[in-house]
Amino acid sequence: MQSLLLLLQLWAVSLGRTQGCVGNSECCGLRELERTGAWLSKGSPPELQPCHVSPQHRTASEENTELQCQxxxxxxxxxxxxxxxxxxxxxxxxxxPRRxxxxxxxxxxxxxxxxxxxxDRRGNSVQVxxxxxxxxxRQCPGRPKAFYLEPQLYSVAVACICVVPRS
Structure with missing residues (x-):
């Protein structure tokens, strides 16, 4: 029973800490912002590796619709x-999450x-x-080394489906 109470207390403390950087009234340092962002992204320890964006190169087979559409x-x-x-x-x-x-x-x-x-040209492929x-x-107003996390809805394409074309 004591271990359950301890787990609940640790969970409550961790929830309180994550709220410290969310919203423009809750400014924090970059290190805490990274930890909070990683926790919100995965619920696990932070991965502080930045994204490395490289230009996308398409091969000839990727550009050839007939080859990839079989x-x-x-x-x-x-x-x-x-x-x-x-x-x-x-x-x-x-x-x-970054990725x-x-x-x-x-x-x-x-x-x-x-x-x-x-x-088959009778149907169209569309994203779901x-x-x-x-x-x-975001940077906190008037505080150059303080930041916060601003929540926003984001659309993610999760799959493609075949639909009847609009007439």
Whole structure:
């Protein structure tokens, strides 16, 4: 019973600490902001590694729609779907979580279920979006070394589906 009470107290203290940097009336130093942002992102110890954004290079096969828009009978669900997609890293060093995965539809249209599983122009591939809360790092007014986290809703593309075109 005592261990349960101790766990509840530790949990309450950790909740109180995370609120210290959220909102423009709760300014904190950069180190505490990083810890709070990491905790809000994952609920685990902070990963203080910044994003390294590199330019995206597309290969010839990625640019060729006919090659990438063929059905597959193996691999993860996103590659076997009739509206296949891949994930792209959405990286922002001023946001927590810093890294989000965004689905990108590989085909403008759907893939036929009939062999040889080629592009079927009777349907369109569209992204399915979900909203999540992210936290942006902001500087406190009049305090150059103090920051806070501003919560905002953020749209994340989670998958692609095949839909009937609008008429």
């Amino acid at each position: 059905g597959r009978s193996h691999g993860p669900p996103n590659s076997r779907a009739i509206s296949p997609w891949r994930y792209r890293e959405d990286c922002d060093n001023a946001r927590f 989000l995965l965004q689905a990108e539809c590989l085909c403008p249209h759907c893939v036929s279920l009939d062999p040889p599983h080629r592009l 979006n979900a909203s999540t809360t992210v936290y942006y790092q």
